[in-house]
Amino acid sequence: MSSAHLTIGSQEPPRVESLLRLYSMKFCPFAQRTRLILNAKGIPHDIVNINLINKPEWYFKINAEGKVPALLDGSKIIIESLDICDYLDEKYPINPLYPAEPELKKRDKDLITKIGSVTQVFADCVFTNKEKTPEEWLKDFLIPLQDFEDALAQRGTPFFGGEKPGMVDYMLWPWAERAGCIAIKLGTKLPVKDDQIPLLRKWRKTMRDYPIVAEIYTSPEIFWKLVESKLKGTEPKYDEL
Ligand SMILES: N[C@@H](CCC(=O)N[C@@H](CS)C(=O)NCC(=O)O)C(=O)O
Numbered sequence: 001m002s003s004a005h006l007t008i009g010s011q012e013p014p015r016v017e018s019l020l021r022l023y024s025m026k027f028c029p030f031a032q033r034t035r036l037i038l039n040a041k042g043i044p045h046d047i048v049n050i051n052l053i054n055k056p057e058w059y060f061k062i063n064a065e066g067k068v069p070a071l072l073d074g075s076k077i078i079i080e081s082l083d084i085c086d087y088l089d090e091k092y093p094i095n096p097l098y099p100a101e102p103e104l105k106k107r108d109k110d111l112i113t114k115i116g117s118v119t120q121v122f123a124d125c126v127f128t129n130k131e132k133t134p135e136e137w138l139k140d141f142l143i144p145l146q147d148f149e150d151a152l153a154q155r156g157t158p159f160f161g162g163e164k165p166g167m168v169d170y171m172l173w174p175w176a177e178r179a180g181c182i183a184i185k186l187g188t189k190l191p192v193k194d195d196q197i198p199l200l201r202k203w204r205k206t207m208r209d210y211p212i213v214a215e216i217y218t219s220p221e222i223f224w225k226l227v228e229s230k231l232k233g234t235e236p237k238y239d240e241l
Contacts, residue, residue, distance in 0.1 A: 005238040007051040012058050020045040021072040023062055025052050026238060027218065027226050029119075029174030030081040031069035036170040037085045040212045041092045053235045082112065085167065097167040111151055111160070112171050117144035119175055126181050126227055137182070138190045145197050148172065152199040158206050165210060169203075173213060176204045180220025181227060 003013060005025065015021060022038065024031040024047050038045050050059055055066045063070045063079050071078045071087070078084045089097045098105040121140045124130055132140070151160060151168075160168035183189045192201070207213050222241050229236040 003047065003049050005049040005051040006056050006059075007054045008056060010056045010058075012056070013046075013048060015072070016046060018074075022047050023059065023068050023070040023072070024049055025068050027223060027236075027241070028052075028068050029178065030067075032174040032177075032216065033081045033171055034069045034071065034084045034088070035216055036173065036212060037088050037097065037167075039215060040097065040165070040170065041088060041095050043088065043092055049238070051235075051238060082171065085171065089167065097161065097165075097170070099166075108160070108166065108168050111147065111168050114144060114147050115172050115175070118148075118172070120144075122175050122178070122182075126178075126185050127230060129231075134186050134188055134190050137186065138192060138196075141190065142196065145200060149197045149200045152203060158203065160203075165207065165212070169207060173207055176207065177213075177217065178220060178223050179204070181223050184220060184224045185227070 006012075020038070020043060022031070022034055022045055024035065026049055035047070050056065050068050052066075052068065060066055062072065062077055065079075067079070069079070069081055069084055071084045073087075073091075078087050085097075098108055118141075121137075121144060125132075125137050125140070148160075155162070157163060159165045160172075165173075208217065225241050226236045
């Protein structure tokens with residue numbers, strides 16, 4: 001079930017016993033991470049979408065900060081996308097998303113902590129009106145992205161997870177999916193040269209076609225509508241995009 005985005009004055013839909021519930025917003029990259037993991041592991045769940053501008057009162061009992069995603073598992077509530085994804089990976093061993101060797105798992109976790117630097121540049125570029133040239137933005141992006149390029153080179157596999165996506169792939173993907181918004185915002189593509197981040201660009205294309213990713217893919221044009229309403233300070237039409 002994927003519902004319309006619930007707003008102030010709404011009631012929470014009845015819970016289904018023994019079914020995990022994910023509180024989400026269709027276009028939230030952090031919630032997308034958790035949706036990818038639920039789908040990658042084939043975990044039955046339902047989704048309750050939250051209107052993040054006019055949040056339903058009851059949602060603050062789930063997450064006092066009012067943010068999505070949040071996961072309800074019986075009486076247990078887990079917040080923060082990375083914690084939810086790790087929780088799911090531990091609880092549902094099918095299709096493990098980290099390597100079994102502790103040192104390789106740590107290597108993945110360390111890489112995941114570097115995603116924040118990528119999302120920061122993305123937010124600055126797309127959601128603010130900072131005056132920079134495309135060349136300057138490219139330089140800003142290449143600094144954090146180089147770590148990921150180096151990791152792919154070191155691993156020698158199409159995905160960070162090997163021959164199929166693992167936790168690093170799914171945690172990074174939502175921003176790769178939205179990367180098309182950069183060209184829309186700047187009115188031109190970033191002037192990436194052929195020898196810059198070639199493995200990462202190939203990874204992006206391969207991920208785009210991977211069934212778990214393709215199943216919940218949203219185009220940059222749709223994301224852009226959400227960005228525009230954020231920049232204008234208007235309420236996004238979550239259910240009409
Ligand atoms: N660190 C959190 C970030 C979650 C987050 O910022 N979610 C946004 C939507 S994309 C949100 O709920 N915003 C509403 C708010 O801040 O009130 C995570 O990884 O889950």
